[in-house]
Amino acid sequence: MSDDIILGITKLNLVFRLDLHRSMSWKAAFARAVSNPLSALTAERDRFHVLKDISFQVRKGERVGILGVNGAGKTSLCRCIAGIFRPTTGSISINKPVRAVFNTQVGIKPELTGRENAELLAQFVYPDESNHSELINEALEFSELGNFIDIPFQNYSNGMQTRLCLSLISAKPAHLLILDEVYDGADAFFKEKVSKRVLKLIEESGAVLFVSHDAEQIRRVCTRTIILNHNQIVFDGLPQEGLAFFQTLKPIQS
Amino acid sequence: MFSKPFWRQVRSLTRANLKSRYRKTFAGFIWVVLNPVILFGVHSLVFQQFLKLEVPNYLIFLLTGLLPWIFMLQSLEMCTSIFKTSGALLKAYPAHPLVYLTSQLADNLINFLAAFVLILVPLLSIKHFSPLGFFLLPLPIMAMAIGVFGMAWWLATAQVFWGDTRYIVSFAMNVTFLLTPVFYPVNFIPEYLRWIVVVNPFYHLIAPFRIALYEFHLELFMKYLMHSFVVSIFLLLSAAWFWKKKKNEFYLYV
Numbered sequence: 001m002s003d004d005i006i007l008g009i010t011k012l013n014l015v016f017r018l019d020l021h022r023s024m025s026w027k028a029a030f031a032r033a034v035s036n037p038l039s040a041l042t043a044e045r046d047r048f049h050v051l052k053d054i055s056f057q058v059r060k061g062e063r064v065g066i067l068g069v070n071g072a073g074k075t076s077l078c079r080c081i082a083g084i085f086r087p088t089t090g091s092i093s094i095n096k097p098v099r100a101v102f103n104t105q106v107g108i109k110p111e112l113t114g115r116e117n118a119e120l121l122a123q124f125v126y127p128d129e130s131n132h133s134e135l136i137n138e139a140l141e142f143s144e145l146g147n148f149i150d151i152p153f154q155n156y157s158n159g160m161q162t163r164l165c166l167s168l169i170s171a172k173p174a175h176l177l178i179l180d181e182v183y184d185g186a187d188a189f190f191k192e193k194v195s196k197r198v199l200k201l202i203e204e205s206g207a208v209l210f211v212s213h214d215a216e217q218i219r220r221v222c223t224r225t226i227i228l229n230h231n232q233i234v235f236d237g238l239p240q241e242g243l244a245f246f247q248t249l250k251p252i253q254s
Numbered sequence: 255m256f257s258k259p260f261w262r263q264v265r266s267l268t269r270a271n272l273k274s275r276y277r278k279t280f281a282g283f284i285w286v287v288l289n290p291v292i293l294f295g296v297h298s299l300v301f302q303q304f305l306k307l308e309v310p311n312y313l314i315f316l317l318t319g320l321l322p323w324i325f326m327l328q329s330l331e332m333c334t335s336i337f338k339t340s341g342a343l344l345k346a347y348p349a350h351p352l353v354y355l356t357s358q359l360a361d362n363l364i365n366f367l368a369a370f371v372l373i374l375v376p377l378l379s380i381k382h383f384s385p386l387g388f389f390l391l392p393l394p395i396m397a398m399a400i401g402v403f404g405m406a407w408w409l410a411t412a413q414v415f416w417g418d419t420r421y422i423v424s425f426a427m428n429v430t431f432l433l434t435p436v437f438y439p440v441n442f443i444p445e446y447l448r449w450i451v452v453v454n455p456f457y458h459l460i461a462p463f464r465i466a467l468y469e470f471h472l473e474l475f476m477k478y479l480m481h482s483f484v485v486s487i488f489l490l491l492s493a494a495w496f497w498k499k500k501k502n503e504f505y506l507y508v
Contacts, residue, residue: 017506079505083348086505101347106346111274112277120270123259123266123267124349127349
């Protein structure tokens with residue numbers, strides 16, 4: 001893989017085994033085994049193909065918007081790239097560290113204060129850095145949480161939790177940045193403020209994968225759009241064309 | 255896996271665990287050590303005064319079995335659900351799941367050592383301990399910590415796939431307590447039933463600890479220490495094997 005290519009994905013497939021999720025009593029299991037003794041042999045029916053034959057590359061400087069209706073596989077794809085999900089088949093090549101954020105309303109220790117959670121969060125978001133104090137102070141100031149910084153994180157509203165997490169994760173650029181619907185929960189004022197900071201972060205990062213349902217944000221932020229539908233890529237091209245294509249998909253889904 | 259960032263995350267999370275545990279408690283740290291201290295007091299009363307077990311220096315004998323047992327019991331009970339309860343975090347920020355398990359174990363180890371010292375200090379006046387036994391004490395503690403880590407890793411992974419695991423652990427630990435020579439010496443067990451302790455990993459983890467403090471004999475200590483390390487390393491390697499087998503599906507069900 002050349003230095004110019006930050007991410008390369010080849011024939012990626014992700015399959016979930018639904019039978020492991022299904023809650024079944026002994027009685028129901030027995031009844032099923034008796035009524036359909038071949039069910040164990042036909043387990044393929046209980047598999048769900050979350051991502052099908054996904055292949056694409058991301059070059060340095062690209063800002064890729066990932067669009068798709070709920071359940072299309074956007075978050076699963078990002079989790080595979082971040083190393084959280086392991087693909088069933090296919091390969092992912094990344095030549096630089098990835099920083100991925102999937103949820104901005106999770107406190108690592110909700111019973112501790114916002115400041116203490118920010119200190120912990122910094123260890124998880126910026127694992128390769130040993131000194132986080134400057135970064136944390138700057139993020140806390142940016143969050144404008146004032147005296148709330150020293151009350152327990154569990155007492156925060158969703159919006160306040162998002163403020164704290166977003167302020168911290170947007171503090172430094174990354175080689176490959178994955179942002180998955182990170183604005184959810186932030187109020188309009190803070191969304192506007194943090195959007196500018198995230199835009200700056202995106203410009204300074206090597207490459208960005210940006211998952212959002214907000215067409216305007218995709219238009220403003222991205223240089224390329226990938227659209228997932230029925231768990232596979234159905235469009236890969238310029239944002240303007242991608243957004244127009246996406247509009248044609250929506251009526252089919254609804 | 256066990257890189258510098260891993261240990262930094264473990265250290266921060268252990269500190270946060272300790273902080274959150276003592277916050278808003280009047281007696282703080284005392285509550286954590288009070289549980290083993292009271293259990294130790296009640297056991298010594300029942301077995302020494304009521305049942306009149308004829309074991310020389312029974313208090314020391316009991317201390318060297320009961321305290322490690324409490325550490326192992328609490329660690330396994332707390333760690334079995336750790337991956338499940340950390341599910342939202344594991345999916346939000348890319349961090350190795352063992353960070354959560356290791357920090358929980360470190361938290362329990364600190365509490366165990368504190369309770370151990372608190373009980374041991376008054377007992378120093380009633381028995382002469384071998385200085386060499388004292389000096390070598392970190393070795394059986396290390397073997398015990400590795401063994402408990404292996405068991406906890408096994409159980410926490412199993413709990414992700416089979417929700418019954420934590421109920422089985424709770425039941426099995428109650429039964430195993432009676433079958434492990436914690437409050438009675440191993441020679442109370444008839445010869446034909448000794449196989450029960452031979453196959454019991456908890457016995458092998460406690461034995462060198464007890465020998466170091468209760469009846470120190472270098473040759474015997476080294477023999478039991480070797481057994482302890484063999485059991486620990488087997489538990490650790492088998493847990494790593496189980497993890498490797500299951501890790502591809504782990505995040506789908508956590």
